[in-house]
């Protein structure tokens with residue numbers, strides 16, 4: 001099991017371990033309904049240990065969550081699959097709600113989010129505001145007790161199955177750039193929200209366009225102050241990779257295992273291919289080690305720009321791994337199952353998973369901030385290099 | 392080696408690091424040598440043993456050492472790598488000390504370790520032969536046991552700090568299998584020839600042995616495993632040195648990129664430079680993670696340790712060479728100058744990549760170990 005982290009003092013660690021053991025005893029994962037289990041996990045403060053007591057947490061150092069995840073996954077509890085289904089909410093939006101929102105908002109949103117009853121989406125990007133989020137134009141105008149929202153979002157992951165969305169909208173004028181932004185919780189089921197699917201490289205519809213036509217959002221659903229949106233966005237982006245389970249996700253190892261299987265099916269042992277595979281195995285080990293270290297070092301509530309390292313490494317690694325997988329497939333790489341429209345949750349494995357993952361991996365270096373933007377963040381915020389002059 | 396030694400509390404690491412950094416900075420040789428690797432200045436070497444106890448870190452207390460662990464030794468190599476220091480550390484504490492400890496031979500340990508710990512003895516391990524293979528199955532150097540002791544004959548090459556060593560541990564084949572022997576290079580039958588090293592901060596020698604008198608350190612039952620353990624330890628130490636060197640190269644690059652102005656702006660504001668630095672950091676941190684993991688695995692003798700050390704050595708070699716090359720590029724013509732530090736890292740990186748097996752050698756071994 002895990003080595004004991006220095007940031008978490010021993011009594012804290014013992015307390016967490018005891019709570020997990022109790023949870024597993026009372027709700028044996030094998031015989032407990034997933035939602036029931038997650039509710040119980042939330043109620044014991046084991047959803048996000050760093051959150052306040054009664055709000056899914058225990059007020060403990062964040063890195064203890066790694067221990068929780070490790071114990072739970074070792075016991076076969078419903079962790080990763082669930083988080084992957086609502087990773088945006090659990091990993092990124094929840095920490096921002098706690099940091100910038102109010103206790104009544106925590107009570108309203110955190111439990112249903114964690115239990116998977118309410119899937120969340122992130123409504124940031126717009127047609128004219130991608131890497132440059134500060135150029136966004138969706139407007140929020142106060143009218144009595146409501147904010148009235150008009151505009152368009154694009155590339156919204158999971159909007160088609162989301163119950164809630166975290167919306168970034170402009171409260172100031174366009175010239176106010178990042179200073180005039182606000183973050184809102186919006187009800188995605190409202191008829192004034194129009195979600196239209198967008199198909200990606202493999203024919204599936206992971207992403208959506210979202211149109212807002214005079215959507216009325218109660219003032220109580222503003223997160224923080226009307227000009228605090230940029231700070232909320234930063235909290236969300238910093239949490240992106242260093243999220244729950246980040247410590248044990250082994251995202252790279254999974255991809256590697258898939259292509260190793262293809263490689264072992266081959267009759268030959270081409271030395272050049274073989275060396276490429278070994279190089280990928282080394283990089284995968286390095287990435288998983290770094291990711292685990294980042295999660296363990298995270299005693300404070302919110303991560304810094306170091307998370308960009310993991311994001312940059314994993315996106316490049318996965319692309320390299322699946323390129324190898326395609327090369328190992330050789331002529332089979334000429335084939336592909338179906339490009340028919342479908343939502344990712346409806347996908348049935350059809351024997352062309354390497355091809356599909358290979359295609360989809362191109363998005364890894366774009367979504368959640370492009371690799372170029374990650375390098376800017378690392379250069380400027382981690383290494384302290386000067387910013388580019390604004391024209 | 393076992394983990395019976397006292398491992399420092401991680402909170403004490405920073406202090407040890409600062410002490411080492413200050414020490415290496417104080418006794419840094421001024422000019423890079425053009426013709427030879429200069430002879431070891433024994434003064435600072437002795438001070439390092441007396442004041443810091445570096446040479447005795449791995450040596451158990453009963454033989455005058457600190458009884459520390461590979462974790463502290465790794466720190467020493469990171470700092471030595473940053474400083475590009477020419478001390479015979481890799482030979483003495485990276486190879487010879489773990490070899491003696493792994494031999495399990497109490498007599499040999501009692502005889503040699505105290506001198507290593509107090510700085511009076513520089514020691515090395517001679518295993519590679521003129522063919523230049525770092526992981527051979529058998530050796531041309533032969534050892535025979537005679538009534539009056541052992542004799543060893545053959546040629547060893549690329550022996551680290553062979554010209555400085557007071558003790559050379561020689562790996563040879565005997566009638567009963569592989570053995571490890573202690574040879575005093577001042578004895579008749581031993582000829583030590585300095586080799587002109589590409590990396591002038593680390594001396595190499597060829598050691599010719601003609602019926603040279605020797606003392607048995609590890610017999611056929613012990614020697615092969617002792618050698619494997621020694622090489623694993625040395626790989627971790629070298630990888631730590633590569634991490635230290637890479638860290639220094641990135642630090643220099645970032646410092647220069649912030650200061651140097653061209654086209655009216657600091658060159659670090661150009662993405663072509665900024666993104667290079669970001670990629671350097673990614674590589675450095677990946678290398679550090681692999682090196683630390685390998686260190687832990689060797690320390691705990693875990694079954695995966697050969698995989699971990701091969702991964703660390705392969706990756707850190709390429710990482711350091713790449714960072715040293717980028718550091719030259721980012722400094723422009725200054726990076727290419729004899730007086731400037733950058734080329735010395737590049738040479739260190741180039742040579743370190745070859746020592747103890749090239750990245751490709753290690754990956755070929757990994758392919759077998761991972762069953763790819």
Ligand SMILES: Cc1cc2nc3c(=O)[nH]c(=O)nc-3n(C[C@H](O)[C@H](O)[C@H](O)COP(=O)(O)OP(=O)(O)OC[C@H]3O[C@@H](n4cnc5c(N)ncnc54)[C@H](O)[C@@H]3O)c2cc1C
Pocket residue numbers: 121122123124125126129130131132154155156157158207363364366367368369370371372373376662
């Ligand atoms: C799989 C996937 C999921 C996504 N999910 C969501 C989501 O849930 N919610 C959401 O709001 N958005 C989401 N996005 C959108 C994503 O955040 C944007 O695509 C991304 O920020 C880039 O914006 P863009 O596509 O407009 O490209 P642009 O910003 O137009 O970039 C185009 C190219 O220019 C480069 N570039 C731009 N600016 C710079 C610069 N300053 N320096 C150097 N190069 C630069 C980029 O790196 C890129 O190569 C998702 C995208 C993908 C692919």
